[in-house]
Amino acid sequence: MDKWNLIVDVAQCHNCNNCVLAAKDEYVGNEFPGYSASHPKQGRGVIAIDSTYRGSSAMVDVAHRPKLCQHCDNAPCVAKGQGAVSKRPDGIVIFDPVKAKGRKDLVEVCPHGAVIWNEELELPQNWIFDAHLLDQGWNMPRCEQVCPTGAISSVKVSDEKMQALVQELGLEVERAELKPRVYFKNLYRETQVFIGGSLQLERDGLLDCAAQVEVALVKEGQELARTTSDLFGDFRFDGLEPNSGVYCLEISAAPGDAKTVQCDLKAESIVLEPFTL
């Protein structure tokens, strides 16, 4: 049977919050019996953006990611809900707007932090994939419809087909043990770190950017990667594990003349001081 999945490209999200607002627009002040009670007007919505900055000085990037219910197949909320939370055959997880009343415990049980607490109605609430609209014939949820960059896309396919897509597109999940139905592209922009720097050289008494210089990333004597500096003399090794220890950068200043810089990679990305060849 075809089931719903969501693919989120972390590198394509630019934090416009259209998805966040569309969810507020849909659920605040509206009731969809059997699907959802009205959501609270104020407070974090069932979709919210998480931002992770990396780097410093001029070498910075940021990953934005919509956080929402991941419609896990192995969902602790369903287990704990005892009927208050259910899994539909099409993969969607619904918090019953009646049976879940008073169940604050269902907020805490979600490891993804995807459930909000509606104080007024005493209800835990999740992003229900706009199931009420899909059941009316919509072919995508609202967050996808309003997303200007294509960072969000839904797919309704069999689990086998989805696995094939995962392979093909190199998708990842968070907390695989929960079997989430939300898949990510470019998650490294949030979970991994980089080592970068700028190379400069002296020419006629002035400093210039050193372009096209080879730099190798070496760990415990083994070369892991190699790159060349760009026209601004910048280079960067991305996708490194946080806290992965000491790395050496071998900078080929001139043929046969490699200079080495050492750095100890902790939780944050490293941007080295400009290096003069």
Added chain:
Amino acid sequence: PDGSRRFTTLTNGGPLFVHVKDDKILRVTPIEFDAKDADSWSIDARGKRFTPKRKATVAPHAMSMKSVVYSDKRVLYPMKRVDFDPNGERNPQNRGISGYERISWDEALDIVSSEIKRQKQKYGPGSMTIAHGSHHQWGNVGYYLSSLLRFGNLIGFTRLSLNPDSWEGWYWGAQHHWGHSQRVGIAGNYGTVEDCLQEAEMMVFWSCDAESTNGGYMGFEGTQRRLWAKELGIEFVHIDPHYNPTAQLLGGRWIPIKPTTDPALAQAIMYVWVTEGLYDQEYVAQRTTGFEEWRDYLLGKEDGTPKTPEWQEPETGVPARVVRALARQWGGKKTYLAAGANGSGFGGAGRGATGAQWARCMVMMMAMQGLGKPGVNMGNLQAGTPLDHEFYFPGYADGGISGELVFNGNAVNNYQKMPHVITMNPVRQMIPKQQLPEAIINGKAEGYLWDGVATELQFAPFQYPMPGYSPIHMIYKYGGSYFSTLTESSRMVEAYRHDSIDCVVNQSIWMEGEAQFADIILPACTAFERYDIGEWAAGGGYLPHGFNGTNHRIVALQHKCIEPRGESKSDYEIFSLILQRLGLGAIFNEGCSELDWCKRVFNSSDVSKRISWKEFCKKGYYVVPAEKPALRSPVNFRWFAEGRMKDIQEAMPLPSQWAEDFGKGLQTPSGKLEFMPETLKRSDPNNPERPVLNRYIPAWEGPHSKELFGKYPLQMIATHSRYSFHTHVDGKNGFTQDITDHRVCIGGHYYWLVRLNARDAEARGIAHGDLVKVFNDRGAILCAAHVTSGVANGVVKSFEASAEYDLRELDGEQLEVGGCMNILTPSRSQQRGTSSMSPNSCLVEVMRWDGSRPGDA
């Protein structure tokens, strides 16, 4: 299927379907086209074919509309200040302090209409001013340049002469180098999307955050095009103190820069071009004038200081080597300069003390690189799509139903196609908008015109009051934005409380901070509660062909989706009712309802040649077919670069304004790009603050302001906010409150954000999410600190246009807690001889606030 009805509307952030059930808005969704809607265009570039998505993208502020329609801050009834007695004590000193009582519409209309009469009788023409914001809910009928202007003209009013706030540096500066007065000093973008995608190798975004400003009204229509550019491997550079969302999405080299120092960077780039021969010498020889003098200045022959990359480094904070690398790439590659929201203009850099210097440099740089040659142009892919430019539908600045033939595009476009009663304001007296407080408090002010008809018009000062007219004694205010959009805005408090002001009426949709300075508040409704008609992003007037920032031209009937909330009424109806009491009702409305006017507009437009009124009302929108490939607009400036007759659709300059033969050359006196502008030489030759030679003069409020900089060492820029459209959709307990990059809730209060660098924060013991006091001698604001590596050192990045003005006394201090950052900005003009704003040259200090909070007690 759920029993709802689907209407259409237009907003400042794009068109929407409005789903309504039982007179309640259920949801708003973007318009997705169906098979019957016209086909989209395609662009072939470097072996790829690009076609836009078959839908209209919308901005976040459009997605927030439902929450402000149903905001608990809506004004639902006419109200009178409790201690305002039109026949007795008026207590002007209590404006903003005393509360309100509900009154009936009859009472409200009686007071307002008799006050208008009293003003005329007691003081004479001009004693009432109408003050409004620059932006309005979309439409041709209800717009301020339409109904409000018609109302004003019928009773006579002192006009606020607006400063060209969006265009500031371009109007007072760039215009002298390349003309374009009718575009307020910026250029159009015809044909540039195709040219950029096909030819350009690099795009330099300079003070351009297209992903936040959306070219103004175009939703995210440009986003897809910029992603195509990325796919094609076009390189990106971003020059901005803020690692802004456009840089975040596109990547490429971020060049953080100190605010207001951009002209120094630009000059150093040009210096490299000169010394390394990286400019288009043939183009400079044939298409420009005055280059030798400019070159000599760059080389230091004129003042002994060569404008080297090393020279600019301490000024801008940009390493010299980076400047050389950028200059060499730019000089060697076909490059699009994306300056400001439109690519060919705007940008926060134009709204600082050096705004005109910067904008002038932008034009000079393009003059050196061959503006108009393939792949060498201005643009950010936000505008210049291959749409049909001849199909007529009026834009909002074309005058709507105003009957006004001078102050908008009515005479040129609209009036001829939709004849209506002509109206005219016989009061010639004006107040320069930025000096409104001084005009009231000191009783006089001097200003310079924003008038795009001709470059020459900006030179003549005008005085308030004008002999023969009365100084103002009544303010008819429309909306409540000034505390956060006017510079040094707490000046408005004293102005509102001034003795000379007998009466303040505020016609408002929401009970915003400024509304509470009125004596009478008239509740207006939103565009969802009345009829209107319009075309998406079509500015008209000074924004001709503005629709070409969208991927599809969409003309829509803006349905009355729900009944007006409470006792609110449409602005049109309010004006109509007031004027009926003055015997002017029929002249105002010509017996037409708003829907009748919509039909008149429809009939005057080319849409009526394609579909019937009935079909249009039913479907709600019409997609204008894209231009046939063979008839697409040529590229902007290509004709100029090739020395041909002008061949784009822009009907400017005026016939008399061509120095050469009609159709040949630019609007400048020489018809060329002028490095040493002739219009400045002729009319303002000895202005040390705007010299003919565009030398670098550091900001009068900035790192060179020695004493002040010692006290307030951070440079604050407060630019356009991404999630709201100015004050529109901010605050009011709407959805945007909970966007973490817009406001932050601390202890139950929603604070405005200031972003600062981790280093600056650490030096002050400030952590992310801390409550901070941002202050200088002009005031103090409580904000939430957003600590980030995405802001240059020494810079505080915030946003203008909080809708909340909320002054509190906390621990004996006066603190504004709503986020009106403009309380802190200088009210001084950029240069002598201009009426301009410079909010982005503003020094502040930031400290952690551990004192009492607005929620306490």
